[in-house]
Amino acid sequence: MGTPFGKSHPVLTHNRAGQIDNGPHYPVNQSSGHTNIQHNKEGNTLKYTSGPLDLDLNTAANELDLTFRSPGGKKLTGQSFRSIGYVRDQRTEKHRYEDGIYAERQGYMLAGLDLGVGERVYGLGERFGPLAKNGQTVDIWNEDGGTSSELAYKNIPFYISSKGYGVFVNHPGKVSLEVQSERTTRVNISVPGEEIEYFVVYGATPKEILNRYTTLTGRPALVPSWSYNLWLTTSFTTNYDEATVTGFLDGFRDRDIPLGVFHFDCFWMKSYHWCDFDFDSDMFPDAVGYLKRLKERGLKISVWINPYVGQASPLFEEGRKNGYFIKRTDGSVWQWDFWQAGMAVVDFTNPDACTWYNSHLERLMEMGVDSFKTDFAERIPVKGIKYHNGADPERMHNYYALLYNKIVYETMSARVGPSQGLLFARSTAPGGQAYPVHWGGDCESTFEAMAESLRGGLSLMLSGYLFWASDIGGFEGTPPPALYKRWVQFGLLSSHSRLHGSSSFRVPWIYGEDCSDVLRDCVKRKILLTPYILQEALRGHTDGTPLMRPLFLEFPEDLNTYAVDTQYMFGSNLLVAPVFSEEGEVTFYVPETPNDGSGKWVSWFDHSKSYEPGRWYTETHGFDTLPILIRPGSVTVINPAIKAPEDDALSGVELLVNGRPNSETVIELVNSAQTDEVLKTVRLSSSADGKLEASGHPVKIVYVA
Known part of the structure; x- marks a missing residue:
């Protein structure tokens, strides 16, 4: 049932051997770390060592228990008395009383992991409640619920304990965790079906745990430097014809506010033709020319997409005829009306559907689109449907978001190269850190929503993710000026920074010219931090440590x-x-x-x-x-000379030194044109008069203390 992380040796319990596993399965990397097994038959014990972690098992009849120990022999967690089981529940739709002795029950595998005194639990994806998850019941099930409830867009069945370990439940279906809520001494984990697999990941520090977890599920990918600049969106339901947008862009230029990316939200396509991947000809009669004019201003272009196709879309009949949509078990297209009339869902397990979908993305990239906002992917059906590859619908519910983002991201990367593609994704699943960036979803325009957004972002960062953003000012409602300015300050000290709303614009002067002043200062501060951000991101790509932490x-x-x-x-x-x-x-x-x-x-x-x-x-x-x-004791690399994150990474570099740094301090100057490449390495040493000297590249040293 449990396996320490080293070389992957899954330990599974099966109730019935005749079951069929149609997947999907999260990709899990294998490790060649040291493993050893010692079996004491007389003492009914089994000792298993994987890397730095030990697992002791009591194999006596009716006494099975597991204890995971750190290198010093200290207990981290384990499964003790009555913590392992298989239960069947007749209070489900699966059970029909009239079937008599043949009535079925939904089965669940249970595992209860011990919690110590004062132990705290963190992570489990982007969760907007208290950062420590003790006392909470968490269902790993992607839903479109905004940011003010226990529902979440980004559910990751991985948690970090303050005691020095993490736990990854390798199950793509609904994983339920009762974190000190049902039993005050345990995290109770249950999954539907007849097997359960989890990994215990040891780490001497929380960073080391994330390092090992992202070794297991995949390192976070890097993004192009231009993405760290300010993003401006059209907002959702607002009017954004060319005259309106041009006026906004002129306003940013006239106020000397740097702007890097312009994003078109839903209504760049005809209303409720989502998605047909065509600019609305009534609003944008010359879409190619329009995008060209925007790019002549130095802007990158992002457009909104989702994995659905409404019945009003010209693409619906094409997708239906060719079998590109998720189907009902009778062979008809699955449709519903709760987002748009007759909505169908693209079946990304069908290779032909992927090729079809990708062809439209490639056409948009030819027009000048640089990035895609991959919205939705939480409203994925589970009942009475079938996938092209026969995958289990319930296991596909969360996994679908991973597949959707992967397909779009890899289509982009094939065109622009490694570390140069990026999404703006709302939903995800384990391994999704390989397809950045992710943003927090639909928050309200309140200080409370700003705080819950931060908690959600930090929880996601503890789940293997490197980058995150929120809707600056809040999505729902119109922020008062004070909130707008405070969220601008916070948003421009996030990895990615986007002004976005629902029914109201987020250009600053609407809220007062003093808001323009705050935005200008915050954007310019983030731009001068570009060398620092690039360095920290590259380290996170290497070891799994998030930028915000x-x-x-x-x-x-x-x-x-x-x-x-x-x-x-x-x-x-x-x-x-x-x-x-x-x-x-x-x-x-x-x-x-x-x-x-x-x-x-x-x-x-x-x-x-x-x-x-x-x-x-x-x-x-x-x-x-x-x-x-x-x-204290730090050296922070900045560049006040650059005007945009993609500018020359070497000219104008400064080092902010607070106190006495480590004598072996090394600064990596990352290539702003290729963010996985280090151009120069600066090494600091102390001179005879106690001052620092830099070698490797000329820099200005500024002492702040």
Whole structure:
């Protein structure tokens, strides 16, 4: 039932050997790490070693239990008394009383993993409730529920424990986890069917756990540097003819606000023809020329798509005739009316359907489209349907999002090359970190929604993902100016930054010219951080560490950090505490930094202002600042000379030094044109007078403390 992570040796329990497994299955990488098995028949024990993790099994009759131990022999978790079982439930649609002795029951495999005193659990995908999942019941089942409930677009059956391990449940169907909610000493895991498989992933630090987990399920992919610039969207139901859009773009230019990407949301296609992949000729009579004019302004282009085809779409009949849609068991096309009339769903298990879908993406890329927003993919049916390849419909429900994003991402990458393609995806499943970027979905225009968005993003980052964004200002409703400015500050200190709404625009001057000032300052600050972002992203691509991270991921020795969910680290060096109040008051914690000497944290805005580690602070900030603190003993690479993230990566580089950095500090200058490539390596050493000297490339050293 359980397997430590090293070389993959799945341990499965089957109730009935005659069952058929039609998949799908999440891709899991194999490891050639050290394994060893010792069996003591007299003592009824089995000891299994995989890499640094030990598993002790008691194999005595009716006494089966498992104990996972760290390298020092300390218990991490295990399955103890009455924690393993198979149950059948007649309270399901599968059961019909009139069938008598042949009545079926839904079967579930159960596994209860022990929790220790004070142990906290994190992750499980993008979840918008409390960051620590203790006391919650979590169903791993993708749904379109916004950001203010237990429903989630991005469900990942992987959690990290504060005790030094992670657990990945390798099951693509609905995985239910009761995290200290049914049994106060356990995480109870149940899956439908007759087998269960999970991996226990040991790590001396939370970063090491993520490193091993992403080795198992896939490393996060990199994205092109231009994607770190500001994105502006048309919003959802607003009017965005060329005159309106041109006016907005002129407004950004006239106010000296950098802008990198323009996104067309749903109504670039005719209403409810989604998707037919054709610009609405009434709104865009010269779509090719229009895109060309936008690109002449230096903009990249993104367009909204989804995996559905409405019956009004000209493509519907083509897809029906050729068998490109998910079908009912009687062979007819599965359709419903809850998003658009007669909506069908593309069957991505059909290779011909994939080729058909991809041909439309390729045509759009020929027109000048650089990225696709892969929306939806949560409303995937499970009853009375069949897939082209015979896959289990319930197991396909979550997996469908992974397949959808994979197909679109690989179509783009085939054209632009590695590390140069990207999506803006709403839903995902394990392994989806290979197809970035993901955004948080439909949030409201409130401070509470801004805070829940941050919690969701941090939970996703603890699930193997490197990049994340939110709808700046909130999607539903119209943000008041104070909220708009605070979300701008937060959104421009996220990996990706997009202004997007539902029925109202998000251009800043609508909310007041002071909003334009805040946006300009925040965008320019993010652009000058480009070398730092590129360096941190490349490291995350290599070891699985996310760009935005909860404090405990960076400072696991400081126990105070495990309860903090209103602030985060942006990379290794910058602490960010967004302001969640109209008055500008913010309370934040400054972590202990035992490995960084006795130095103090320093304000980004006022280098004379320092903060003692291990203390809480309350401040009131105007809209021109927020708490951004520079870590003691750190070196942060910036470039104030560049105007866009894709500009020259080598000219104008500066190093911000806070205190005394490690004598072996190395800075990697990443190629802004090819983000998986290091152009130069800068090494720092101390000179005779105690000052730092840089070798490898000329840089300016700026001491902030």
